Amino acid sequence: MDKRYEERSIAQDSRLLLKKADRDGVETVWDRFEHQQPQCGYCEMGLSCRICVMGPCRIDPFGEGPQRGVCGADADIIVARNLGRMIAAGAAAHSDHGRDLVEVLAAVAEGKADGYGIRDADKLMSMATEYGVATDGRDALAVAGDLAAAMQADYGTRKSELTLVRRAPEKRREVWKKLGITPRGIDRETSEMMHRTHMGVDNGWQSLLLHALRNALSDGWGGSMIATEVSDILYGTPKPTPTSANMGVLEEDQVNIVVHGHNPVVSEMVMLACQSEDLIALAREKGAAGINLAGLCCTGNELLMRHGIPMAGNHLTTELVLATGAVEMMIVDYQCIMPSLGQTASCYHTRMISTSDKARFPGMEHREFHPDNARELARTIVREAVENYDLRGEVYLPVTPVAALGGFSVEAIVGALGGTPEPLLDAIKAGKIRGAAGVVGCNNPRIKHDYGHVTLTRRLIENDILVVDTGCAAVATAKAGFKVADAIKYAGPGLKEICGALKIPPVLHMGSCVDNVRILVLASALADALGTDISDLPMAGAAPEWYSEKAAAIGCYFVASGVYTVLGPMPPITGSMNVVKLLTEGLNDAVGAAFAVEPDPEKAAVLIRRHVEEKRKRLGLDAKEV
Ligand code: SF4
Ligand code: MSK
Secondary structure, eight states, X not given: OOHHHHHHBSOHHHHHHHHHHHHTTXXXXXXXXXXXXXXXXXXXXXXXXXXXXXXXXXXXXXXXXXXXXXXXXXXXXXXXXXXXXXXXXXXXXHHXXXXXXXXXXXXXHTTOOTXXXXXXXXXXXXHHHHTTOOOTTXXXXXXXXXXXXXXXXXXXXXXXXXXXXXXXXXXXXXXXXHHXXXXXXXXXXXXXXXXXXXXXXXXXXXXXXXXXHHHHHHIXXXXXXXXXXXXXXXHOOOOOEEEEESGGGSOTTSEEEEEEESOHHHHHHHHHHHTOHHHHHHHHHTTOSOEEEEEEHXXXXXXXXXXXXXXXXXXXXXXHHHHTSOOSEEEEOSSSOOTTHHHHXXXXXXXXXXXXXTOOOTTOEEOOOOTTTHHHHHHHHHHHHHHHGGGOOOOOOOXXXXXXXXXXXXXXXXXXXXXXXXXXXXXXXXXXXXXXXXXXXXXXXXXXXXXXXXXHHHHHHHTTEEEEEEHHHHHHHHHTTOSSGGGGGGSOHHHHHHHHHHTOOSEEEEESSTTHHHHHHHHHHHHHHHTSOGGGSSEEEEETTOOSHHHHHHHHHHHHTTOEEEXXXXXXXXXXXXXXXXXXXXXXXXXXOOEEEOSOHHHHHHHHHHHHHHHHHHTTSOOOOO
């Protein structure tokens, strides 16, 4: 294997497809990353500002050139404003995704969403109770309508506190109250972040960063939490489900349809269409053995979690999946969809379909999905995918899929433990499980593809730290074979014993990016059971290969919720040592947790192990030297 491909990814399918893409003259994200070098040093440090048209401005990090923008903003202000806007964009993306789901719930209640329905009525009723919606003797659809309206109110500004904030441990809510960062409206906090960062508004770098935390909390305990819970109501709460991962999940003799993006509103309907007898019969008429649906990124994770739909790859491999030549159609919704994909697909026979009223892409056909046309439109485009099988050329599928187990919602984890979190707590108290880590987030060509996720996870489970993961991290560890019961062979003796007895893998797939909130809910349950705060738990978060604004928001709501979080790539903040110090040290005093940045996953594992042991010691549990 050419060293060039080995340096780009640890995944065999990606290496082989990178070679094929080169042979086909197809440009990839790695090529473009190379072409962009050297990237702008001012921007990397967060020291450039183009907020207004007196600028753009930049601050000289060596102290020789300008130290203030045209308006007078210094390095601290510019870095804090840039970071604040990054977090606002991430919170907006997740929360708007949540809003789309609430709108589907409302349409279901009104009977205007053919094909959608209430799949988890118990969750509908328990959520309604949390929102103060009457349930006694009421029809599920009437409750759904009122719940959708109550959730929509959480987006506005009518309240002093978001409804789901009450799920956080009491001590945590006190911390937020004292700091004045309890999230109020979901849209309000994002809107206020944009207001504060307008020229001439908030020029206190500390107050800007505090509001960034509040904005992130409005995502974690608001928009993303609503997205996850409403997805469960509409499509079912995940249960452990067998699946498989890597590009080998594409089938040489079937019509392959790949869904990519984040929102299950479209992909659920596509899945139903792929299961239609008449469309499968049409595929057979075309000479295919059937219709094979596979996922990419988080819309794939949503289908994997609930239905075991296999996963073809994660963020950096979305172009390579097209280079297999095996994909009849890729259907995208929004977020993390590279604008290059239409161009890539034009080198093959793949038809590219965009579906969201808010996301268009060059080289894609736009077929807009709404709750009232989704079922029929899904059937129409799946039919077109089947018809495209006639045009298929050379296919290159050089790997076999790796088995995995998905579907570990909090309900499923507690179910596997026998209905209460107590056995997990007992295992932690006994030191068999030292602690837990949420390994989450994206891929980024700055880090060798999948290396950060897989290496960090391997080291953590070896040292008896239970790993829960989401997003593209979860796909990386599935491909590495960490998500089968047999993967306990990679775990330390204590974790091996516990997972072996429960017949669960040492790495639990908790879902998509919005599903990071499941980790918050689990952490709250553990903290409540111990009568303590999340920041006292022997747990940590990590985003070893993050790239997106959404990941920045997730990292911030983890830390603001009390979870020590280790980032792989450095965020653009090094232009202000004040901002760096606050985020990596000062926040400990404010919220009981802080960030660390460590691109080397071996070293990141040591940081997390030390943190876990330190927390164990403080809780009066045994601690060991790391
Ligand atoms: Fe320059 Fe200030 Fe305008 Fe930013 S807000 S571009 S620093 S003048
Ligand atoms: S898809 S946000 S690259 S995890 Fe959620 Fe993956 Fe990150 Fe997108």
